[in-house]
Amino acid sequence: MEITTRSLWTLVHGMGFGALYLLACSGSIVLLSLRSTTNAHSTPGGDRVLGIYLTVMAALAWLTVLSGTYIIYPWYRAAPPTGVANLAAFPRSLLLSKPATRQWHLIGMEWKEHVAWLVPIAITMAAFIAIKYARDLKHSPALRSALYGFVGTSLFAAGVAGFFGAMLDKNAPVDGGQTIRLVQGE
Amino acid sequence: MSSETAISQGNIPALPNGSAAAAILSAGIGSLALALFTIVADQSATAKNLLSIYKPTGALSGVSTLAILVWFVVWAALEWRWRGRDLSLKRINIIAFTLLLLSLLATFPPLGDLL
Numbered sequence: 498m499e500i501t502t503r504s505l506w507t508l509v510h511g512m513g514f515g516a517l518y519l520l521a522c523s524g525s526i527v528l529l530s531l532r533s534t535t536n537a538h539s540t541p542g543g544d545r546v547l548g549i550y551l552t553v554m555a556a557l558a559w560l561t562v563l564s565g566t567y568i569i570y571p572w573y574r575a576a577p578p579t580g581v582a583n584l585a586a587f588p589r590s591l592l593l594s595k596p597a598t599r600q601w602h603l604i605g606m607e608w609k610e611h612v613a614w615l616v617p618i619a620i621t622m623a624a625f626i627a628i629k630y631a632r633d634l635k636h637s638p639a640l641r642s643a644l645y646g647f648v649g650t651s652l653f654a655a656g657v658a659g660f661f662g663a664m665l666d667k668n669a670p671v672d673g674g675q676t677i678r679l680v681q682g683e
Numbered sequence: 684m685s686s687e688t689a690i691s692q693g694n695i696p697a698l699p700n701g702s703a704a705a706a707i708l709s710a711g712i713g714s715l716a717l718a719l720f721t722i723v724a725d726q727s728a729t730a731k732n733l734l735s736i737y738k739p740t741g742a743l744s745g746v747s748t749l750a751i752l753v754w755f756v757v758w759a760a761l762e763w764r765w766r767g768r769d770l771s772l773k774r775i776n777i778i779a780f781t782l783l784l785l786s787l788l789a790t791f792p793p794l795g796d797l798l
Contacts, residue, residue: 566747571739604792611721611790614747615714615783618754622710626703633697639772640700643707646780654787 498682502674506568511662514561518616519659521554522652525623529648532634533641548628551648555624558617558651565613565662572671573606588669601668605661613658619651701765704775709761711779711786713754718789720746722798 500508528547577587584591592602623644627634634640724731724742734745789795 562747566740566743567737570743574741575739607792608790610743611717611746612787614717614750615786615790618710618713618717618751619783622706625706630698630700630703636697637700637772639776640703643703643772643776643779646776647707647710647783650783650787 498680499676499678501672501676503569503572503671505677506564507666507671510561510564510569511659511666514557514564515655515659515662518554518557518561519652519655521550521557522648522655525550525554525648526645526652529641529644533638534635544631544634545628547634548624548631551620551624551627555617555621558620558655561655562613562617565658566610569671570610572673573665586673588665588671591669592665598668601661601665605665609658609661609665612654615654616651616658619647619654623647623651699767699769700772701768701770702762704770704772705758705761705765707772707779708775709754709758711782712757713750714786715782715789716753717746717750718786718795720749721790722795725792725795 525547528550532547572588574589575587577584577590581587584594589602589606592598592606626640626644630637630640634644720734724734724746731742734742734749736748737744789798
């Protein structure tokens with residue numbers, strides 16, 4: 498059982514940071530809804546939980562977009578040398594070479610690479626508000642609406658990026674680099 | 684002081700909402716900046732070249748870096764102006780959500796190509 502370094506990075510980016518972010522979104526919505534329960538007993542520790550949670554999500558969002566943009570995307574978009582017939586090591590060119598897969602790049606990748614950057618903007622803002630206004634959130638529907646709106650939008654944007662990331666990897670996986678042997682074959 | 688922020692917990696008064704308004708509106712403006720830079724890079728070869736500040740990543744490096752810069756600069760400016768003030772958060776939310784929705788739509792290639 499083997500894996501290449503590029504495959505490992507796509508796993509860290511997508512199944513690690515990205516998937517964890519998507520999972521964390523539902524938790525943040527639950528925590529946010531708990532903050533609107535006005536009859537709940539408020540403690541300084543309880544007030545801080547949402548801020549800490551959203552800060553961890555913001556860190557995950559930044560790690561996801563930075564690893565995607567600066568580590569994996571260059572491998573994805575690398576141009577093949579002239580005369581190369583096998584495009585397996587050049588996912589973007591491979592997708593564009595066939596009518597059946599062109600739109601995965603032209604719509605999927607083009608949307609994914611940009612919409613994903615809305616996620617760290619939205620969730621960093623949400624974390625800032627949850628920390629600074631931890632005590633006031635319970636009494637301010639407008640603040641909670643802002644957090645619901647931006648967390649919800651980040652969930653949608655991360656979902657789009659995750660969906661297309663998975664589909665692109667099915668059609669033209671980013672692969673190559675050194676091979677890491679995980680389990681020795683018999 | 685708005686009714687929302689006038690509410691206090693115990694003896695501690697609520698914080699003025701100016702900093703929140705600055706963060707919310709700047710996030711909307713930063714998102715729209717991302718979408719606008721995306722469209723500009725898509726439609727102009729010169730802009731695409733200028734925005735390729737890290738060649739292996741291409742224009743995406745410049746688009747995302749500039750959008751983040753716009754977001755931080757706007758955030759700092761609004762924070763400086765609005766800190767300590769109380770504003771209508773509902774109106775700020777509506778504007779920010781509109782900008783966010785426009786950004787989502789404009790980054791979708793079939794729609795972005797129409798602009």
